[in-house]
Amino acid sequence: MKLHQHFLRSMTDENIKAFIVCPYKLYYEFIDKKKSPVDWKQIVQQVINKVVYSYYQLPFEQRNATKILSLVEQFWSKVPIQKFESRIQFYTIAAKMTDDLIRYLTTETNPTPPLFLFEKFKANIEELDVDLSLTFDVAEWSESSFVVKKYLVEAKPDMLMLYFYLTIVFSKKVFKKIPEKIEVITILDGTKHTYTPTPENMEEGINYLKLIKHLLGDSSSFNELFTEEQCAVCPFEQVCERGARKGTENNYLS
Numbered sequence: 001m002k003l004h005q006h007f008l009r010s011m012t013d014e015n016i017k018a019f020i021v022c023p024y025k026l027y028y029e030f031i032d033k034k035k036s037p038v039d040w041k042q043i044v045q046q047v048i049n050k051v052v053y054s055y056y057q058l059p060f061e062q063r064n065a066t067k068i069l070s071l072v073e074q075f076w077s078k079v080p081i082q083k084f085e086s087r088i089q090f091y092t093i094a095a096k097m098t099d100d101l102i103r104y105l106t107t108e109t110n111p112t113p114p115l116f117l118f119e120k121f122k123a124n125i126e127e128l129d130v131d132l133s134l135t136f137d138v139a140e141w142s143e144s145s146f147v148v149k150k151y152l153v154e155a156k157p158d159m160l161m162l163y164f165y166l167t168i169v170f171s172k173k174v175f176k177k178i179p180e181k182i183e184v185i186t187i188l189d190g191t192k193h194t195y196t197p198t199p200e201n202m203e204e205g206i207n208y209l210k211l212i213k214h215l216l217g218d219s220s221s222f223n224e225l226f227t228e229e230q231c232a233v234c235p236f237e238q239v240c241e242r243g244a245r246k247g248t249e250n251n252y253l254s
């Protein structure tokens, strides 16, 4: 019961993300602390984060496509090819990631460095009785605007919704302001998802997070929440006892 209570009172964006992908994954990754082999998507995400971080650190006049190419080369050269399904996949993903990073980063026209660059914040959300942690990848703040950006390998609609509401609730609690714009760039499909939050979204966000907290605490619903389609690419596929757990879910987090 101790771990269960801890998880319901102190949540991170990574915990909730794992829970949305699959409740059992959350269990293996953060509670049972089984070592998960790093998969290629995590590796690509790490490279994207490093390129974005390094790029925004540059003086504005040095930000260009050539610089992005050299940053990608610098970080991609350390990526182990054997983590990918094939050599073709390794090179195809590298080309796609490079194209999209160039396409989106070179269109950034704000010469002022972001106020936050991959900074983690923690806040108490009293409506939920939860301490919540969230990393802001890129946040641009001026007197007249507040824009939050994230560069992801990929994101399904439920993940985009999570990020949208987490950002709004968090921004309001920590900065007393909701972002004027939230942008999520998903590299593998080359899409920019742009949202313009409204004050009403704050209440929706609180209700959404209440629902997540409720589902987290109700392990009897876990069997309805996971989908087999995730299992094929899950790093816990070899150790997962989802079948054996059927009927014993109430003890899962206790």
Ligand code: SF4
Residues within 6 Å of the ligand: 021, 022, 023, 024, 025, 028, 226, 227, 228, 230, 231, 232, 234, 235, 236, 237, 240, 241, 242
């Ligand atoms: S193998 Fe399937 S059910 Fe098990 S943790 Fe992974 S995604 Fe979830």
